[in-house]
Amino acid sequence: MSAISIEADAFAPATAADLRVARRIMWTYISTGLAIFFLMMLLGIAMRAEQAGWVTFDPGWFYALLSLHGVGMITAMAIAGLGTLWYLVRRETPLDPRIAYLAYGFFVAGALCVIIAVFPGKFGSLWTMLYPLPFVGTYWPSWATGVWLVGNALVMTGFMVWCAQILGALIARFGGILGMLGIGYVFNIRGYEEAHREPPSPQMFAAAITAIDGIIGSTFGLAAGIGMLVHWIDPSVAIDPLWAKNLIYQFGHTFANLTMYMAVAGVYVGLPLCTKREYHTSKPLAIAWWGTLLFVIIAYFHHLYMDFAQAETVQFIGEIASYLAAIPVVVVTVFSGAMLVHRSGMRWSLGSMFLYAGMIGWVVGGTAAVLDATIPINLDLHNTLWVPGHFHTYLLQGVLLFTMGWVFVTLEQRSATITSLAMRWLIGGTIFGGAAMFLLSFYIAGANGVPRRYAVEPAPGPELATVATIGALILLAGIIIAAIEALRLARLPKAQEAAA
Amino acid sequence: MKSRTVAYIVLAVTIVFAIAPTYRGQIELPVRVHHLLHAMVLVLAAFTGLLFARSAAPAKGSRAFWLIVTIVAPMLAMFLMWPSNYSPLDRLPAAHTAEHLGLALLGFLTAYAGQQYATGVGVAMSLSLWAMAFLAAWGFGVSPPLQVQTAAAAPTAAAAANAGTAPDPHHGQAVFSQNCASCHGAQGQGGMGPRLIGESSRKDLMQAEAWIENPQPPMPKLYPGTLSAQDVRDVAAYVETLK
Numbered sequence: 001m002s003a004i005s006i007e008a009d010a011f012a013p014a015t016a017a018d019l020r021v022a023r024r025i026m027w028t029y030i031s032t033g034l035a036i037f038f039l040m041m042l043l044g045i046a047m048r049a050e051q052a053g054w055v056t057f058d059p060g061w062f063y064a065l066l067s068l069h070g071v072g073m074i075t076a077m078a079i080a081g082l083g084t085l086w087y088l089v090r091r092e093t094p095l096d097p098r099i100a101y102l103a104y105g106f107f108v109a110g111a112l113c114v115i116i117a118v119f120p121g122k123f124g125s126l127w128t129m130l131y132p133l134p135f136v137g138t139y140w141p142s143w144a145t146g147v148w149l150v151g152n153a154l155v156m157t158g159f160m161v162w163c164a165q166i167l168g169a170l171i172a173r174f175g176g177i178l179g180m181l182g183i184g185y186v187f188n189i190r191g192y193e194e195a196h197r198e199p200p201s202p203q204m205f206a207a208a209i210t211a212i213d214g215i216i217g218s219t220f221g222l223a224a225g226i227g228m229l230v231h232w233i234d235p236s237v238a239i240d241p242l243w244a245k246n247l248i249y250q251f252g253h254t255f256a257n258l259t260m261y262m263a264v265a266g267v268y269v270g271l272p273l274c275t276k277r278e279y280h281t282s283k284p285l286a287i288a289w290w291g292t293l294l295f296v297i298i299a300y301f302h303h304l305y306m307d308f309a310q311a312e313t314v315q316f317i318g319e320i321a322s323y324l325a326a327i328p329v330v331v332v333t334v335f336s337g338a339m340l341v342h343r344s345g346m347r348w349s350l351g352s353m354f355l356y357a358g359m360i361g362w363v364v365g366g367t368a369a370v371l372d373a374t375i376p377i378n379l380d381l382h383n384t385l386w387v388p389g390h391f392h393t394y395l396l397q398g399v400l401l402f403t404m405g406w407v408f409v410t411l412e413q414r415s416a417t418i419t420s421l422a423m424r425w426l427i428g429g430t431i432f433g434g435a436a437m438f439l440l441s442f443y444i445a446g447a448n449g450v451p452r453r454y455a456v457e458p459a460p461g462p463e464l465a466t467v468a469t470i471g472a473l474i475l476l477a478g479i480i481i482a483a484i485e486a487l488r489l490a491r492l493p494k495a496q497e498a499a500a
Numbered sequence: 501m502k503s504r505t506v507a508y509i510v511l512a513v514t515i516v517f518a519i520a521p522t523y524r525g526q527i528e529l530p531v532r533v534h535h536l537l538h539a540m541v542l543v544l545a546a547f548t549g550l551l552f553a554r555s556a557a558p559a560k561g562s563r564a565f566w567l568i569v570t571i572v573a574p575m576l577a578m579f580l581m582w583p584s585n586y587s588p589l590d591r592l593p594a595a596h597t598a599e600h601l602g603l604a605l606l607g608f609l610t611a612y613a614g615q616q617y618a619t620g621v622g623v624a625m626s627l628s629l630w631a632m633a634f635l636a637a638w639g640f641g642v643s644p645p646l647q648v649q650t651a652a653a654a655p656t657a658a659a660a661a662n663a664g665t666a667p668d669p670h671h672g673q674a675v676f677s678q679n680c681a682s683c684h685g686a687q688g689q690g691g692m693g694p695r696l697i698g699e700s701s702r703k704d705l706m707q708a709e710a711w712i713e714n715p716q717p718p719m720p721k722l723y724p725g726t727l728s729a730q731d732v733r734d735v736a737a738y739v740e741t742l743k
Contacts, residue, residue, distance in 0.1 A: 096562075096563070096564055098562075098564050099564055099567060102564070102568070153575075157571065157575070160571050160628075161567065161568075161571055164567055164570065164571060164614070164617070164621050164624065164625065165567065167618075167620065167621060167624055168567075168617055168618025168619070168620060168621040169618070171618065171619060171620035171621075172618055172619065176620070177620065212624075215624055215625075215628055216628075216631075218628075219574075219628040219631045219632055219635075220631075220635070222574075222575060222578070222632065223578065223631070223632045223635045223636065223640070226575060226578040226579060226632075227578075227636070227639065227640040230579070230582055230583075230640070234582070234584050234716070235710045235714055236584050236703070236707055236710050236711040236714070236716075237582070237583050237584050237640070237641045238583075238641055238642065238643035238703070238704070238706075238707050239639060239640065239641075239643065240638065240639035240642055240643050242639075243635075243638050243639025243640075243642075244639060247635065247639075
């Protein structure tokens with residue numbers, strides 16, 4: 001495979017062979033991400049079933065499964081989103097496929113390390129481990145802590161590789177940072193129009209913000225990760241607990257947030273395919289993305305409201321940043337998306353349905369987050385199941401639906417076939433119905449003060465866990481049926497081949 | 501002035517800055533100050549790399565190699581800033597110089613390799629490297645005073661075994677004289693082993709205990725065995741008093 005000179009070929013159109021390679025990379029990432037997601041879902045159901053009293057296992061295993069489930073879910077969605085985004089960037093500018101595979105290798109190696117740390121290591125202090133927890137008072141062997149830390153560092157390294165590649169490509173494509181962020185376009189729209197220049201497409205904003213904030217987040221994450229790895233090897237090296245907490249949450253919150261911004265690129269490209277209308281870059285869209293770029297890196301402060309040692313000013317900055325990171329881009333994207341669909345005569349295929357429903361899930365999950373980011377409310381809700389309610393909505397009914405929507409839109413376009421009405425009702429009913437039961441249980445439990453991260457919950461936790469488990473099983477059934485339907489569509493001949 | 505000339509001047513400044521502190525003889529700097537000085541070496545070195553990349557011919561062929569270098573170099577720099585090595589390095593000027601030059605090389609490579617991969621990536625990775633180095637000064641080997649940490653924070657094995665027992669520096673002095681003075685000097689002034697006067701600026705009580713429990717060679721591991729958990733605690737308390 002020939003190497004690609006980024007700067008020289010920044011405008012070279014992708015050939016059919018290039019796009020074939022790019023699609024292979026995209027499907028490798030997406031299938032890996034969704035496979036991990038499915039396995040993590042099984043772990044999640046096992047934990048809710050245990051809380052409901054359906055099965056019993058050692059609390060140590062509960063926390064080990066919780067650790068794997070948390071880090072696995074976010075990494076799974078990130079891998080799927082990064083694959084989608086890589087393909088979309090490749091359509092507009094050259095990228096070296098080997099680097100995509102290198103990043104993928106880091107992700108897989110990191111995931112394997114994390115799995116080994118849990119099976120058989122029984123590592124149980126989650127990815128939000130708060131120093132000195134992974135080192136002191138543990139029930140798992142020390143090697144499991146080391147392998148867990150190495151695994152996380154490998155995932156961060158893979159993410160850094162991916163981000164650096166995309167950043168370099170976008171800078172070359174748009175002539176610098178100002179061009180890739182649409183700054184030149186926003187302040188000189190007339191000049192762009194007169195010169196017949198195109199601003200970056202909406203999906204390029206998603207890619208740019210992911211790349212820049214990804215490098216910033218990985219920097220913080222690796223600083224904490226290497227610091228803790230050194231402490232694991234050499235316990236005489238002290239770590240400041242508040243420093244570690246800030247760095248871990250800066251990376252973790254940014255990474256989790258970015259999964260949504262990766263996946264939303266699928267909406268920018270997929271929804272126009274369904275509606276036969278273009279999703280244009282506009283001034284509000286560009287400015288909203290700037291807000292995300294700036295504020296997503298400090299929004300994590302809302303995880304530290306209860307840390308008395310954190311400066312009070314920082315807490316208020318965190319509250320405002322949380323609003324500004326999420327609200328503008330949600331409003332602009334969802335409003336534009338709704339306008340795109342309005343009176344378009346779009347057929348509600350599985351692809352378009354998932355993309356549209358994903359926007360609703362994004363709004364619901366985002367609203368729960370904004371509530372939690374409000375200091376007086378946070379004090380009551382943050383340590384309850386309300387917060388898992390928020391991020392499960394965000395991931396299950398936002399990021400996952402965007403990813404599934406993109407997968408189905410691609411398969412439907414390829415085969416020029418949409419799923420039968422009965423099957424759409426079955427899949428939609430099980431996925432949305434199951435998710436509603438599963439997610440509402442979190443919110444209701446959280447509002448009733450049931451604490452999170454506990455293997456055994458006080459009332460009404462177990463009763464609601466029963467409802468949640470039933471909901472999760474229905475959701476699982478829906479996802480399995482959707483996966484079978486996706487495989488059926490993938491096996492159909494390409495539209496033009498069928499016509500020939 | 502040509503870009504390459506400026507690059508050579510900055511390179512010279514970087515090297516002088518990197519090796520100058522090591523000719524001051526034995527110095528005892530707090531870890532935070534040490535990190536910040538290292539960060540300055542990295543700033544200068546990466547700036548040098550950016551200048552050299554500016555006047556260098558674009559890389560030919562595959563650039564994937566350069567991307568790997570620019571990603572890995574900052575991580576290696578962070579490992580090189582391993583805080584417990586500072587104290588021994590302070591007493592070994594040649595090793596200290598080598599460490600600084602290693603940091604300078606990693607800083608240079610981060611910037612140069614990044615720019616060789618694609619314009620702008622070297623700048624981004626240099627910022628990442630600097631951020632890591634400056635962040636290190638606020639928590640990597642640097643810990644707030646014991647009293648502001650939570651009660652559950654990092655109890656050592658000795659501390660756990662003696663929870664509630666106050667350390668006794670007087671008894672610690674006696675234990676020190678019998679087991680430690682032959683290497684560290686009767687007053688902790690140093691000898692075959694490092695000088696311990698002012699150790700409290702580098703390690704708090706808990707860290708000193710952790711070090712005695714799990715020392716790095718060539719310091720012998722005397723706990724558990726020769727020293728009891730209470731002995732460890734008392735010796736650590738005594739070392740903390742050495743000013």
